[in-house]
Amino acid sequence: MLGRPASSTIDGPAGLIEVVVEDPQSPPIGLAVIAHPHPLMGGTMDNKVVHTLVRAFVLAGWRAVRFNFRGVGQSESSWDEGRGETVDMMAVLGHFQADPAMRGLPVALAGFSFGGYVAAQVYARLAQAAANQPAIEVPAQLVLVSPAVSRFEVPQVPVHTLVVEGEQDDVVPLASILEWARPQAVPVTVIPGTGHFFHGQLSRLREVVLRHLQAASVAASGG
DSSP states (O other): OOOOOOEEEEETEEEEEEEEOOOSEEEEEEOOEEESSGGTOOOOOHHHHHHHHHHHHHHHTTEEEOOOTSSSSTTSSSOOHHHHHHHHHHHHHHHHHTTHHHHHHHHHHHEHHHHHHHHHHHHHHHHHHHHHHHOOOSSSEEESSSTTTSOOOOOOOOTTTTEEEEEESSSHHHHHHHHHHGGOOOEEEETOOOOOOOOOOOOHHHHHHHHHHHHHHHHHHHH
């Protein structure tokens, strides 16, 4: 059982950001930051898909941090059309990377729907910065669940990205995900018979993400 950890706040670029940190039973093998769906559509860090992603990361041995974008919950300021929300996620990542317990450990970014768009934006910014400053760490893992490619300009992602989509998604249609992924040769994992919120299939979503993380961990260790 993961329990129900209390939220806290950290300083962000536009005021306080509400966060929840969940740790595995053993020392973490990495740091994962998970972004929630669209704030103006009721998205919060308490979303069930976000919780499912957190559970998968914790079961795989990662410290998982979820947070509320600006203007949601106890996070200050207001909606900024994705720009400020991207900066929010970068601030959360930077804050927890500064923890001595996290130094030298790999980083993962994850997001659902709008949060997937933001996670991809953060990855792209870090990858671009790392090209000029080798000391900047490029995230080792990127997990996107139904990224909002039909509503936002989601940047290209590396081929090792885990992209998961529901076959019957009527918010971000499967066809739009495939159209976005095809030119990049990025594989898409489709869960049959489920829609945008993975009702009745959250356990399957968790297992897909968990297996991916476990396989990546084995590969990284040379196993």
